[in-house]
Amino acid sequence: MVNPVLLIVVPLGLAFAIPLFGFISKRIEKYIPTVAMLFNLIVSLLLIPKALQQPIVVSIGGFPPPFCINLVAGPVGILFSAIIALVGLLVSIYALDYIKEGAATEKYHTLYLLLLVGATGVVLTGDIFNLFVFFEILCISSYALVAYSGDKAGIESAVKYLIQGTIGSALLLIAIALLYGLFGTLNMADIARNIDSVSPISVFVPLVLFITGLGVEAAIFPLNAWLPDAHSSAPSSISAILSGIAIEVGIYAVARVVFTIFGAQSIFLFLVFLGLVTLLIGEMCAFSQRNIKRLLAYSSIGQIGLILFALGIATHSGVVGGLFQIIAHTLSKALLFLTVGYMIYRTGSLEISTLEGMGRRMPLTSLAFTIGAFSLVGLPPFAGFPSKFLIVRAALITQEPLFVVLIALVLLGTIIEGAYFLRIIQVLYFKGTQEHKSTNAQVKREEAPIIALIPIFILMLLILIIGIYPKLVTGVLNSAAGEFLNRIEYIKAVLG
């Protein structure tokens, strides 16, 4: 059995060694993130059978659990680290050609690998201060990567993201200090065991500070002012990683804190409303956008609202629906950003109207964009359909009239989403054929390069497969939902 620590430590060691490889030969530096993520993917897939039976608890340093840092690789942790490794691998293959050679490309690849290490660390850890440290690794590398291209928009977005992110981290640290003062320990399972020994008023403030601090990175409603700027000004491969991994890891952290540490039953309804408001505001703002990447960024906000809504329902099928939506959103949004990257590179502009006629110039890329868009909206043979279906069904099974009203509003959001994506697809395929009628025979097929088409093709395939056979992933998702909802099992697995 492989030790889950290797999921974090081997990519970290390779990242430290990238400058040393650079002394030998400058050309192998860009292949190291690909190698590291391939290793992570293989190890995560190998660990899935063992993690489904019983969460693997590894203690760092060999001391007994409350007195050391421990990693808990349960179904949730291994599922998330497999997703991170898969999307990281595909986007790193895409970036082999997308990021042009310049003065600082080895810094890009090192920062990229460290972002993924931070994300993997957040999902595997079992200790709140360790969560803070890995969360900071994730945030700081994303600040640096948003500013990577060095143009006006990038630097301005990075500054605003940095200021808001740092306030969030500061609130998170205050919450950790309050929890340590109240309970005398930093281990998640230990705090979860003793959470009832103090009055609910005194844990209310740390809970609110946790949700606010983690919510800045997870893009929950009032705290997501940084997201449209940051995701639209970053290079497209980084936008794919930020939208696909960073905000999902933020939502995971919120879910871990609310479900496992605090077990707070009373706050779930508030989270449902917050998710709904985030969803509606995200979709409505996306509808009126003319800049394609800003539109995709607002759509990410909407999807995070939907995921929060599903997790807030807090029944078994609700949590399974939320986790399935996370998988579907990660794959679809990454596909959308990767295809848009090369489209923008060919036309040189971010406006939607300049994408006219792309259906002829870049047929495979436009097909991929269409599949990604349909999957996000939730149409049948693609991955978005089972997830949305599960969420709707979970809301209706609760048999409370409030949830029926809320799910109607969620479906309204989905309709708005369908409207703007269909508008883009119409521009891609049907507009512009009037002007090009005369040069119909000579429309140049300038497709994206092969090395960028490989990850796009694999993502399309995965979306189709998961959409047609959702049973492939529902086994893992059921155990994962069980881990979130069942705190006592978690505490027993860690502390014995």
Add this chain to the structure above:
Amino acid sequence: MRRIISILLLGIVALGIILSISKIPFGIPKSKVGKFYIDNGVKETGATNIVTSVVVNYRGFDTLGEVTILFIAALGLGAVLSTRKNKVERKIEPASLILRTGCRFLFPLILLFGTYIFIHGHLTPGGGFQGGAIIASAFLLIYLGCRERRISERGTKLIESLGGLIFVVVGLAGLVISGYFLRNFLPKGIPNLLFSGGIIPIIYIAIGFKVGSELAGIIDNLMEESG
């Protein structure tokens, strides 16, 4: 308008935190984890400075994360500041004789002091980060005093990578030998001697060099900006 809203918001946050802090008594030993570390720290790790044994041994994973964050900051700074197209060559005015001689005289003494602090990290207050910061301040003194000298960038990159890699490799050696990452597998020795504490001095020396060269690299990047 913005002031009023922010003062209101801060007032609510203040009220909340003060409500929560009133449940935490001041000045009483309240943490069972802390008590465990004080009672068993010297026996289990061999270092007499309990804060060091907590930082490197019990919570060594956090220290690994912290070293990574400093690495990211140095890389990010280098990436952002490297996109300057026109390098304006400004004339560097040499410093006076007293300043130059004084800086060159103090430089090895400060380096020695920094090295003393991180080598004795497990016996006296101090450690890798503190010693590394002192070493970087020695380099800053050279930048301010003898203004023509510059650090070689290849050297800082090499030491940085080697430092981080040594930390990870020592942890992996613990994994291979005894099945737990970062386990203290070297003999612990007699407390209060320089050669005690197992892997703790090795890790701290690696961290000291890494932090020193990293902060010196950051200072070098910022100095290049101003010409």
Add this chain to the structure above:
Amino acid sequence: MIYYLGAFGLIFIGLYIVLVKHNLIKVIIGLSILDTGINLFLISIGFVKKGTAPIFSRPGLKAIRMVDPVPQALVLTAIVIGVAVLALALSLAIRLYQHYGTLNLRKIKEQKW
């Protein structure tokens, strides 16, 4: 008790500066003050009255009353994280000034709706 009040004073001054001021350098200084306040808060949680530093400097020293070592380890990490964010923020401020010519956050609003 005075340590808690001092830490909170610093935290609130830092938050007020970040929310209200428009000059970018002042905002960055506010972030730094916020970090210092939080570190002070963390250490004062571990304080024990009439306790000494947790270092067994002489062999045979008994642990009578020692300060909690865990918050000190946490603060070591938090200080380094604060320095890293500060370094990155300052480099972004340099580039921002070169692109826009001003550091006033109200004027740097090119990313519109």
